[in-house]
Amino acid sequence: MSTEKPLKAAFFDLDGTLLSCNLVTTYAYYARNDRSLLKSAYQFVKVLINVPVFFGLDLYSRTLFNVFFFRAYKGMHRDRLIGLADDLFEVTLRRSIYAGSRALLEETRAQGYRNVLVTGALDFTIRPIDLHFGFDEIICNHLEFRNHVATGRVLPPLVAETGKAAIIRTYASQEGIDLESSCAFSDSTSDIPMLKVTGHPVATNPTRRLRKFALRQGWPVITLRDRGPGSSGYFPPFLRNPLATDQSG
Amino acid sequence: MIELTSWRYDPVRGEYGDADTQPEPPAGDISAVDQFRSKTVLLLGGTGFVGKVLLSMVLDRFPELKHLVVQVRRRRNMSGEERFRSEILGSPPLRSVVDRIGVDGILDRTSVVEGDLSFPMCGLGDETLARLKAEVDVVINSAGLVEFDPPLGESMITNVYGIRNLIDLVHALDARLVHVSTCYVAGKKSGRIPEDTPIVGYYPNRSGPDDMSFDVGRELAWCEEFIRETADKIAERDGGMERADHWGWMNTYTYTKSMGEQLIAATPGLRYAIVRPAIVESSMEFPFPGWNEGMTTSAPLVLMGGEGVKAWPVRKDGPLEIIPVDLIAAGILVVTAARLADRSRPVYHLATASENPVMLPRLVGFLGTNARYKHKHKKDGNRLANMWKAYIETEVVSVGKLDASRKRVRWGLDFLQAAFSFLKVILGARIMNPYLKSLRITRRQIRQQEQTLDKFLPFMIHNSFIFETGNIRQAYGMLTREDHQRLAWKPEEIDWADYWVNVHTKGIEKWIRPMFAREVRAADHG
Numbered sequence: 145m146s147t148e149k150p151l152k153a154a155f156f157d158l159d160g161t162l163l164s165c166n167l168v169t170t171y172a173y174y175a176r177n178d179r180s181l182l183k184s185a186y187q188f189v190k191v192l193i194n195v196p197v198f199f200g201l202d203l204y205s206r207t208l209f210n211v212f213f214f215r216a217y218k219g220m221h222r223d224r225l226i227g228l229a230d231d232l233f234e235v236t237l238r239r240s241i242y243a244g245s246r247a248l249l250e251e252t253r254a255q256g257y258r259n260v261l262v263t264g265a266l267d268f269t270i271r272p273i274d275l276h277f278g279f280d281e282i283i284c285n286h287l288e289f290r291n292h293v294a295t296g297r298v299l300p301p302l303v304a305e306t307g308k309a310a311i312i313r314t315y316a317s318q319e320g321i322d323l324e325s326s327c328a329f330s331d332s333t334s335d336i337p338m339l340k341v342t343g344h345p346v347a348t349n350p351t352r353r354l355r356k357f358a359l360r361q362g363w364p365v366i367t368l369r370d371r372g373p374g375s376s377g378y379f380p381p382f383l384r385n386p387l388a389t390d391q392s393g
Numbered sequence: 394m395i396e397l398t399s400w401r402y403d404p405v406r407g408e409y410g411d412a413d414t415q416p417e418p419p420a421g422d423i424s425a426v427d428q429f430r431s432k433t434v435l436l437l438g439g440t441g442f443v444g445k446v447l448l449s450m451v452l453d454r455f456p457e458l459k460h461l462v463v464q465v466r467r468r469r470n471m472s473g474e475e476r477f478r479s480e481i482l483g484s485p486p487l488r489s490v491v492d493r494i495g496v497d498g499i500l501d502r503t504s505v506v507e508g509d510l511s512f513p514m515c516g517l518g519d520e521t522l523a524r525l526k527a528e529v530d531v532v533i534n535s536a537g538l539v540e541f542d543p544p545l546g547e548s549m550i551t552n553v554y555g556i557r558n559l560i561d562l563v564h565a566l567d568a569r570l571v572h573v574s575t576c577y578v579a580g581k582k583s584g585r586i587p588e589d590t591p592i593v594g595y596y597p598n599r600s601g602p603d604d605m606s607f608d609v610g611r612e613l614a615w616c617e618e619f620i621r622e623t624a625d626k627i628a629e630r631d632g633g634m635e636r637a638d639h640w641g642w643m644n645t646y647t648y649t650k651s652m653g654e655q656l657i658a659a660t661p662g663l664r665y666a667i668v669r670p671a672i673v674e675s676s677m678e679f680p681f682p683g684w685n686e687g688m689t690t691s692a693p694l695v696l697m698g699g700e701g702v703k704a705w706p707v708r709k710d711g712p713l714e715i716i717p718v719d720l721i722a723a724g725i726l727v728v729t730a731a732r733l734a735d736r737s738r739p740v741y742h743l744a745t746a747s748e749n750p751v752m753l754p755r756l757v758g759f760l761g762t763n764a765r766y767k768h769k770h771k772k773d774g775n776r777l778a779n780m781w782k783a784y785i786e787t788e789v790v791s792v793g794k795l796d797a798s799r800k801r802v803r804w805g806l807d808f809l810q811a812a813f814s815f816l817k818v819i820l821g822a823r824i825m826n827p828y829l830k831s832l833r834i835t836r837r838q839i840r841q842q843e844q845t846l847d848k849f850l851p852f853m854i855h856n857s858f859i860f861e862t863g864n865i866r867q868a869y870g871m872l873t874r875e876d877h878q879r880l881a882w883k884p885e886e887i888d889w890a891d892y893w894v895n896v897h898t899k900g901i902e903k904w905i906r907p908m909f910a911r912e913v914r915a916a917d918h919g
Contacts, residue, residue: 227762292407
């Protein structure tokens with residue numbers, strides 16, 4: 145029998161949970177920063193036309209949305225995706241980070257959770273976000289490339305919906321993490337499987353559907369969106385009282 | 394349950410592969426650890442860019458190192474020992490080592506001797522020589538004057554006469570020699586450059602091994618007479634470049650460096666190995682990502698790209714032979730271990746393009762994305778100009794097109810000059826002088842950019858090099874697995890996009906831009 149305290153982790157979704165961007169805004173950035181103004185304009189119009197399609201697909205199935213969505217990257221050069229990632233962060237991502245996000249991450253870290261980001265976003269866009277927050281681990285999607293050019297496919301396993309739950313389970317068993325004492329944060333119903341995997345799911349800036357669901361399940365609901373930095377009043381109960389989760393000590 | 398595969402980007406093929414299937418490189422029976430445990434190293438040029446990283450790496454990776462002697466030149470009122478403490482131990486690349494083992498810990502394993510390559514026996518006294526003779530097993534020389542076009546005499550002092558003194562010293566110490574030269578001694582060539590071309594009698598335009606037109610002795614005599622007859626420094630500078638060009642070298646630096654190599658190779662009985670780095674750039678990981686202090690790297694180009702230069706005359710199908718400084722340091726240590734075991738080859742290229750080339754148009758693309766980023770977030774300067782520089786992409790151009798556009802810019806500036814001068818007559822000097830002044834500054838900036846670019850043209854468009862690196866690969870394969878844990882020769886693992894964007898460019902902005910800005914300010918006041 146191990147006398148060591150089991151490892152616990154806090155699993156975070158990104159888009160909508162820690163910041164207000166989504167995959168489409170990220171892609172739209174790359175589209176409007178193509179090599180020439182003309183190409184940028186053309187790409188951007190393409191995005192605009194596609195938005196209703198993306199929106200509809202997203203309502204129907206997140207997984208299908210992902211498969212369809214990443215096809216838009218086909219033909220983009222990896223150098224450019226990496227080369228513009230910092231600008232993407234400054235232009236769109238940084239300002240969309242919720243006021244309370246950092247405080248929450250600091251709190252979970254302080255209470256001994258390993259901070260794990262589990263997101264459908266792409267690796268190169270995560271890099272500056274990671275520099276900003278400093279996660280312990282990142283599980284995200286990777287585009288497939290051939291000769292440095294995106295093929296429009298994503299490397300398996302696709303990080304989305306039920307896939308996220310399975311990935312978290314695998315990760316936990318590999319790393320010896322006790323899921324029952326771990327927690328998960330997300331904003332949308334598509335992440336319910338991911339939330340359910342851990343002992344402490346938290347609806348974070350939830351959509352109306354997730355809020356309803358969370359209230360029925362008795363999950364805590366928190367909002368990071370409009371909270372001033374430094375204040376710590378709105379954390380979920382189990383974080384406010386470390387003894388509540390600290391079962392071994 | 395889903396299999397969590399660890400994907401790993403293969404930068405050579407440009408696609409992801411499974412990280413678990415990476416084969417380990419072959420290993421052999423030479424133990425660098427044992428070599429350094431039992432042998433003493435004398436390092437020359439420890440204050441340089443490569444020298445400091447090399448020193449830091451030896452101390453960091455080989456705690457069992459027997460002893461390291463560092464030769465430092467005295468400078469005005471600063472002794473070698475003082476310079477060692479302030480300029481070496483106090484410098485950023487040594488910081489982590491100093492923090493870990495402390496200054497005293499380092500001084501336990503190192504000692505400093507004052508000396509100077511330009512004096513006989515490198516300026517070491519008899520007593521020091523006697524002491525070092527009993528100790529030193531190998532001399533690593535990373536000292537050299539890296540300026541491309543100094544007056545010929547200045548270049549010769551370190552790169553040629555210095556080598557003569559160095560050879561005497563190595564003989565007197567009965568030691569082995571690892572000499573750091575440069576890949577570009579090959580001169581104006583294109584294509585794959587082998588490592589086994591005979592060194593003595595080499596010149597780039599040589600027709601074959603029977604062509605004996607170049608002889609270091611005769612050449613030195615020519616240089617000495619030329620320098621004696623030339624009083625003017627500028628003429629001496631131009632003369633050096635012309636002489637280099639006459640034989641087929643691209644500049645005075647590579648010409649004198651080649652002569653230094655030839656002196657070494659022509660010395661009978663000398664146990665030597667020549668290490669030839671390509672263009673040395675920011676560190677990838679060690680001592681920390683992005684360390685850089687070299688101005689003779691691609692730094693001027695990166696800075697120019699950051700300023701918004703759009704037209705780049707480069708080869709569409711050619712690589713730029715750049716290599717991170719930590720790979721150079723590791724490579725020199727690998728060669729040193731092989732030399733100590735007396736199983737080295739004469740020449741080692743330390744370069745990347747033969748295994749993992751980064752093509753020039755990709756670099757032009759990186760300069761473009763960096764300019765976009767910088768000018769979008771630039772707070773000062775003309776807003777319209779910033780927008781232009783942010784949204785107009787860099788492009789690869791031919792030399793002809795570049796010349797044409799330069800001419801157009803010059804006409805435009807001439808026109809403005811004439812217009813401003815005319816207005817000065819009408820409106821008065823008080824109103825027009827500020828405009829004329831800013832025009833002068835613009836002209837100077839453009840001229841400087843043109844000069845910098847011209848200096849790099851031999852590497853970007855006139856020639857296209859791929860330096861063969863079979864020898865260092867072979868030497869690395871002779872080291873043990875334990876050594877491989879400490880020293881990595883893995884150019885095939887450099888992810889150029891990540892390296893250039895996230896490491897190299899940021900390193901240059903952090904370490905070189907301030908240095909460069911100081912120089913420009915000094916020039917403005919001078």
